[in-house]
Amino acid sequence: MEMLNKYPIKSNDIASRILDGEAVVVLPMDSIVYTFDPVGTRIWDLITGNEKFFAIIKTIQNEYDVPAATAEQDTVEFINELVAKKMLILSELPDDRA
């Protein structure tokens, strides 16, 4: 898939903090606060702006004891959900702020 060659980059309009292995993400424009479970938090942590989508999937496949296809599907679904909620964009280029 073409999107796996893109760089997930966090939006400028969010604020986040990781506490005890769980990410808390604030979306001020929508007045919403999200918390992520440990796997979601690990993916969030891997989104540095300099890692391609497929590299994040590879890391998750290596770190978790689940079938590679399951890890890929879950990671793709999670990142796509973050894109749909405007917490991320998928960019052709790495994040020049990173």
Place this chain on the structure above:
Amino acid sequence: MKKTTMTTLENFSFDSSHKKNYPYSVALKIADLPIVIMAENRDLIESAKTRYQKFLYRRTNFCLAIDIHLSDNIHFPNPDGTENFFNEQVFQEGRCCIRSNYFTGYIDINNNYGKVLCSNFDPLSWLEHFLRIAYAVVAIKNETIVFHGAGLIADKKGLVFFGPSGCGKSTVTRLSKHCAALGDDMIAIKKKNDHFNVYATPFNSEKNGFLLTNTEAVIKGFYRLIQHKTTFINKMSRANALAELLASISSINKNYQGSLTALSLCTQLVERIPCYELYFTPDNLFWRFLDGDAEQISD
């Protein structure tokens, strides 16, 4: 039905000169932040002095000055085209613009100055709507959180009960007659001398018949209220507590800088102060679950 063209901040001309203040004024201090409200209308200022009598302040240094102008026949239609009440805030170029059906105004965040055009009909009510939002915006700039919660003082320690509307904040306040009530809906939280203190605010509470005590106390615990058929308490994870606290802060709405400040302050709060889920029945049995307060139960 009378239709009035919506006055917007673009076509309503405010005199932003700080030197031309209106003749009548009232000064308040809420959570150590002093505010002065100025108006041409003496009756409005006298009503405000009565309404906010526990928060009056007599000095002349302020972190926010607000000019109020009253006008007849003001009604701003809801931007969505309905007759529903609306209340919106927009941040642009250092200003927070605050609008509702019966007022429009702004806060110049960098210059600590605000101006509002209010309807002559029940102006104190519209002033309070504006003031509540304006104060929250200025407070977060001053590292003070305006928090949607109930604040009580028991045994000289502050307890903060919170959760969405209808979760039982007023019920808990009503069932805690042995405590000083700082508010059953909106309180302020501020770091002071390496502690976090909870303060009273004049917003909302006394409409519910509670007599507020304008004081402050070091916070001992946060309690997320959940009505249930039995009473018990669970300690929250810090991340969950952080998310719940942030969700109770209205001033982060559309305010990115405010959100960063709130995130930083709330992270410190959950690192220092325990946060619990308090499942409770509508009686005062819940006090048995608040450490060290069992003897405080009132009959």
